[in-house]
Amino acid sequence: MYPLELLVANEMDGLNLHCSGSQYLQVPISGTDNTLPYCPMTQGSDFLDSVPLHSPHDTPDTRTMANPTHHAMQVDFDKDNMLRDGLVFIGFYLAFVVGVILTIKFVRHQNR
Numbered sequence: 001m002y003p004l005e006l007l008v009a010n011e012m013d014g015l016n017l018h019c020s021g022s023q024y025l026q027v028p029i030s031g032t033d034n035t036l037p038y039c040p041m042t043q044g045s046d047f048l049d050s051v052p053l054h055s056p057h058d059t060p061d062t063r064t065m066a067n068p069t070h071h072a073m074q075v076d077f078d079k080d081n082m083l084r085d086g087l088v089f090i091g092f093y094l095a096f097v098v099g100v101i102l103t104i105k106f107v108r109h110q111n112r
Contacts, residue, residue: 005077008077009077009079012047012048012077017041017044019037019039025037048079051077
């Protein structure tokens with residue numbers, strides 16, 4: 001999740017979005033039969049604020065307010081977490097490289 005959050009936050013932060021003709025939501029005007037076009041996301045930060053990730057084991061019933069004791073795994077894409085995500089990603093990468101180097105050095109293959 002850390003690399004995904006890092007990449008999404010990096011790409012979407014500060015991005016200006018726009019809606020084309022078919023992407024507008026039609027919002028009804030109260031008291032009339034008319035509607036106005038509305039673009040729900042105009043900035044990348046709107047997207048970052050709207051995407052909580054839930055655990056794959058959650059069902060729609062467990063994510064409702066009817067079950068407030070259930071704590072779903074939520075990751076909010078946030079630019080404030082970029083340093084943490086980058087350091088965790090680099091740490092995992094370095095641990096993987098060290099593991100590969102140690103495996104190559106100490107694993108003895110059968111000689112024929």
